[in-house]
Amino acid sequence: MASPSGGEERRLSAPPPRPGLSYSAPPPIPVTPPVPRTVRTARSLWLFSFAAGLAVLLGSFVARDSNLQRLRGVVADMASGSDAGSVGTAANIVFWGSIGALLLVTLLEAAVLAAVMGRRTWGRWALVLLLAGHLPVMVLASAFLVPSGAAGSYVVMLWGAELLLAFAGLVLLFLPPAGAWLKRQRPRG
Secondary structure: OEOOOOOOEOOOOOOOOOOOOOOOOOOOOOOOOOOOHHHHHHHHHHHHHHHHHHHHHHHHHHOHHHHHHHHHHHHHHHOOOOOHHHHHHHHHHHHHHHHHHHHHHHHHHHHHHHHHHOOOOHHHHHHHHHHHHHHHHHHHHHHHHOOOOHHHHHHHHHHHHHHHHHHHHHHHHOOHHHHHHHOOOOOOO
């Protein structure tokens, strides 16, 4: 091939050689170890615990008219001489506050459980604190959300099941297979 300026020939260079195949290159996505049975069981127990707690909240919401009527009587006895409007407002605040507090604790536990399933070790300790905080919230709400009679016994049984399932799931998260799975493998280099 001739060049117009001076008659030099210009050659086209060949592409550089391709690198050979190598099996030592790291994968683009790190391999996540499978979830051990103890962690899967703990997650299932926590989910059943959430279902029991939400069943109580749903039942309280469905029976809110009878609960509010009962609470109006309780508030009227506690604050004798108050007008009907303030008694109704206080009963509404107590009822919805109890449901909101229990729902908030349950949602926080679910968020921290998701963090544990994302292999965050701190999540186990946060669940300990949340479960310890769940108990006083439940005791306080029981004064306002547990009706008398057979319906009240169902609420107490569901709350007992909720606490028992959550505690069993928490214990499983502290067993050695769960601890080994939660430890992160740090990349070397």
